[in-house]
Amino acid sequence: MSAFGILGALTATYLIYWIVRAVYRVKFHPLSRFPGSKVAAASAAWYEWYWNFHQPGQLLFEIERQHQKYGPIIRIGPSDLHINDPEVYQDVTRVGSKFVKDAKFYNFITFPGSSIGETDPAAHRIRRQVLTPAFSPQRVQELAPFIKQQVDKLLSRFSEFAKTSTPVDVNAASKAFTMDIISKILFGQQVGCLDDPEFRNDFVRYIKEAFEMGWTATAFPELTKFMLSVPDWLSKAIFPIPIMIFKEVSSYLERQKHTTSVAEPEHMKSVVIDMLVDANSAKGHVVPTPDQLTEEIIMLLSAGNDTTSDALIIGIWQICRHPEVVRRLEDELNMAFPNVRNTDAITYENVRSLPYLNAVIKEILRISNPLPGRLPRLVPQEGYNLYGQHVPAGTALNFSAHLLNRHPSVWTNPKDFDPNRWLGSDTAFLDKYLATFQNGTRQCLGKQYVSDFSIRSAAWLTSPVD
Numbered sequence: 001m002s003a004f005g006i007l008g009a010l011t012a013t014y015l016i017y018w019i020v021r022a023v024y025r026v027k028f029h030p031l032s033r034f035p036g037s038k039v040a041a042a043s044a045a046w047y048e049w050y051w052n053f054h055q056p057g058q059l060l061f062e063i064e065r066q067h068q069k070y071g072p073i074i075r076i077g078p079s080d081l082h083i084n085d086p087e088v089y090q091d092v093t094r095v096g097s098k099f100v101k102d103a104k105f106y107n108f109i110t111f112p113g114s115s116i117g118e119t120d121p122a123a124h125r126i127r128r129q130v131l132t133p134a135f136s137p138q139r140v141q142e143l144a145p146f147i148k149q150q151v152d153k154l155l156s157r158f159s160e161f162a163k164t165s166t167p168v169d170v171n172a173a174s175k176a177f178t179m180d181i182i183s184k185i186l187f188g189q190q191v192g193c194l195d196d197p198e199f200r201n202d203f204v205r206y207i208k209e210a211f212e213m214g215w216t217a218t219a220f221p222e223l224t225k226f227m228l229s230v231p232d233w234l235s236k237a238i239f240p241i242p243i244m245i246f247k248e249v250s251s252y253l254e255r256q257k258h259t260t261s262v263a264e265p266e267h268m269k270s271v272v273i274d275m276l277v278d279a280n281s282a283k284g285h286v287v288p289t290p291d292q293l294t295e296e297i298i299m300l301l302s303a304g305n306d307t308t309s310d311a312l313i314i315g316i317w318q319i320c321r322h323p324e325v326v327r328r329l330e331d332e333l334n335m336a337f338p339n340v341r342n343t344d345a346i347t348y349e350n351v352r353s354l355p356y357l358n359a360v361i362k363e364i365l366r367i368s369n370p371l372p373g374r375l376p377r378l379v380p381q382e383g384y385n386l387y388g389q390h391v392p393a394g395t396a397l398n399f400s401a402h403l404l405n406r407h408p409s410v411w412t413n414p415k416d417f418d419p420n421r422w423l424g425s426d427t428a429f430l431d432k433y434l435a436t437f438q439n440g441t442r443q444c445l446g447k448q449y450v451s452d453f454s455i456r457s458a459a460w461l462t463s464p465v466d
Contacts, residue, residue: 041077060400130281132445314368369436
């Protein structure tokens, strides 16, 4: 047989295999009884490619339409179900649940072994114990003067634009603002985004590009493996953010070797790196290699910057769209802080008791849900009873904060920006079902940081000035 004949036979064999596999998945697979797209049932890769690339970023909204058509449970892949039910979400993610993160998914959108990407519960517990002090209420309180300094710098930059009647790119400004804060926390020094005339910085740009291409990791994992196997010089050109962060981490560790216990006034230690390189941080903790340390910092930098800045951007937009919210915020802040020039009096202790400000923050976190897309958990060995139907072990149950935070069984008029919903007697009920920070033992490590940061920033940014 000629080479062309062999090639033709191999191609035909592969096509037959693909067709047989697709038919099995659609007609005979254990999940075939669940409704949803037949294309998704046959191949999640091409389904995701269409809705995330050909129709950029529309997969979540297509899933929402599928739920409207079929109900609370739909099939979005050969072994994936998507659930839009707050009660099921509470059960799957509760403390003590046997559901674990889907390594097949998280290994390609995060780094295996990082605090976010770790799928082994025991290993994650140790890493979380190590990092928790870096995001504790005490640590957040220590950061307050620096955060206030950055708010003042941001407002000063806004004033510069106002003097020349130049439009401000609030999106870029918000990301620069949060990047300078999170980089100071992680590296011990800020990267200077707010100092750039147009709020531009390579860190922000590269992370944005990484997020935009992130869908390829879950849709085509083999492509991702190839990208990670290329030489460093090519990797730097394709995906430079790891190289940049590796240098920042190395620079910090080198500085610490030559820094005395009494640091210069402007110096801020990176509690995150210090805890990670301390073998005594937690029982069972293994000090990560430089590469692993870089990977952890990449994940924390991405999670800390993009999610917080997105909430800030959407918050500014929503507040500006609702003049009555602005007036009520100003009235509350005026009453609490009559001396408008003394913004130093606006501390977390003072503002956390302001009901309307806190209601606005919670509503921003609900409607912005900075990580809106699906986050899968694997059904444990014994399977799972879902609406009276047995779901086999290994099935990925996916949930999306965007849908959970708008579910009509919990949220009245869910599409409306309504801070007043948080002023009623059922606040504890709403807090329970707020999915922004996830739930259970995998709850966002920086929840306290985001909440405190948001409250302080909102108070400072909306405080009346002359």
